[in-house]
Amino acid sequence: MRLDFFPSRRLTIYLAKAFIVRILSVLLMLILVLQILDLLGTSGDILAAPGNGEAQLWTYVSLRMPQLVSMFLPYSVLLATILTLATLNQNSEVIAMKAAGLSAHQILAPLVLTAAIVSTFSFAFNERVVTRATATLSAWEKAEWGPVPPTSDVKTNVYLVEGDAILAARTAAGTGDGMVLGGVTWYRRDPNLMLTEQWRADRATWTGKGWLLENPTRFTVGIATRDLPPDTVVGEGITPAEIAISSVNADAQDIWTLRQSIDALEAAGRRTDELEGRWWHKISGPLSAMLMPLLGAVAAFGLARSGQLFVRAVIGMGLGFTYFVVDNAALAIGSFGGYPPILSACAPFLLFALIGELVLLRTEE
Incomplete structure (x- = not known):
């Protein structure tokens, strides 16, 4: 035998x-x-x-x-x-x-x-x-399919709420104070959550006190006009750390980085069941x-x-x-x-x- x-x-x-x-x-x-x-x-x-x-x-x-x-x-x-x-x-x-x-x-x-x-x-x-x-x-x-930010640490589809306002961005590149948002849209709403203004900018950078919209375009809903205001800081209460944990793509992070993202989300009181499952599935x-x-x-x-x-x-x-x-x-x-x-x-x-x-x-x- x-x-x-x-x-x-x-x-x-x-x-x-x-x-x-x-x-x-x-x-x-x-x-x-x-x-x-x-x-x-x-x-x-x-x-x-x-x-x-x-x-x-x-x-x-x-x-x-x-x-x-x-x-x-x-x-x-x-x-x-x-x-x-x-x-x-x-x-x-x-x-x-x-x-x-x-x-x-x-x-x-x-x-x-x-x-x-x-x-x-x-x-x-x-x-x-x-x-x-x-x-x-x-x-x-x-x-x-335009130019890609020169960094591998890129998040997509960022969407955060600050009071009655909303900050949305197609991409968020970098970490910490060096984070740069691309394809930014800032929505201002009244207390009844009705849209009053829409700001758009190709790029926004963190100033320490908010996000600086560079060369923005503003559309005012009430009078249906579009103008070009100077560079403006918005989203004072939305920090790069919040953006870092707001959009986690498990497929785009290695097992160690994903573990850190899950820990950060848990510390913020967020639900992590889906990401935990993706971590084990790796x-x-x-x-x-x-x-x-x-x-x-x-x-x-x-x-x-x-x-x-x-x-x-x-x-x-x-x-x-x-x-x-x-x-x-x-x-x-x-x-x-x-x-x-x-x-x-x-x-x-x-x-x-x-x-x-x-x-x-x-x-x-």
């Missing part, structure tokens, strides 16, 4: 190489197709901005591709699992390995190890590349790649000549795609407080790990 978790060194390398080649091939195919489709839908808006050309299209591709890689890497692992195991089954290699005394878990061990390496890469890639690309792309889109999300060999293992076992190989492959794909649906649903429910954040992020992984193990044991023979 073999007690080794892995098969022989040669067989482990053979299975791992076949698996990783298929992962990269499937991922490349998906990314190329999806990137082309995405670019076709967005290129018109990018080129419509003054001064944009081919260089800006390539910039968009460089920022969008990391998001696509992060999003579809687990799907690639699932499809590569199905292709690898179905091929091994079709060529009777699984039968040969089982005849040599290998168990189902030993056959899958090299694939799980490879998937674990992919999960580690996915986590590091998300934290170091995807978050920065997402922050820059989001700021660029909110700037209507860990459980990349781990989903490790789950795919187990869910797709149903395609490896059973005689190919029985005519059920295609059915088994479909079952494996169905289990994998069902996991992604349940994972997203649990995350959404957790954001509304239906589940504790850690449960909404990690429960689908544990549930489908048990399901995959049960299916493997039931279908091995």
Whole structure:
């Protein structure tokens, strides 16, 4: 009776190489197709901005591709699992390995190890590349594909209330006293919350006593006139610290920065269930790649000549795609407080790990 978790060194390398080649091939195919489709839908808006050309299209591709890689890497692992195991089954290699005394878990061990390496890469890639690309792309889109502020610390869709007034900005770049707002709109309202004035400015800076609107335009509702007042300070009670915690994009922050944002929101008495769930999902999300060999293992076992190989492959794909649906649903429910954040992020992984193990044991023979 073999007690080794892995098969022989040669067989482990053979299975791992076949698996990783298929992962990269499937991922490349998906990314190329999806990137082309995405670019076709967005290129018109990018080129419509003054001064944009081919260089800006390539910039968009460089920022969008990391998001696509992060999003579809687990799907690639699932499809590569199905292709690898179905091929091994079709060529009777699984039968040969089982005849040599290998168990189902030993056959899958090299694939799980490879998937674990992919999960580690996915986590590091998300934290170091995807978050920065997402922050820059989001700021660029909110700037209507014009010039992007030269900083990676950019928040978008800022919206804060001060008494009867409202401060809105498309972007907020920088931190502390050096924060700069872009695409600023300042709404003045009467005590009945009826709009009286609307101020617009392309840029606003923090003076220590409020936000200085540079070259503003003012529209007075009561007399329906537009004028150009001098630079004016507004929003005296809205500080950069409040803006920093008013708009937190979990996808644009790494796990350490997001933890700090959550702590700041909790200190301010804000609700953080959604961000807590996203924080835990930054860990459980990349781990989903490790789950795919187990869910797709149903395609490896059973005689190919029985005519059920295609059915088994479909079952494996169905289990994998069902996991992604349940994972997203649990995350959404957790954001509304239906589940504790850690449960909404990690429960689908544990549930489908048990399901995959049960299916493997039931279908091995």
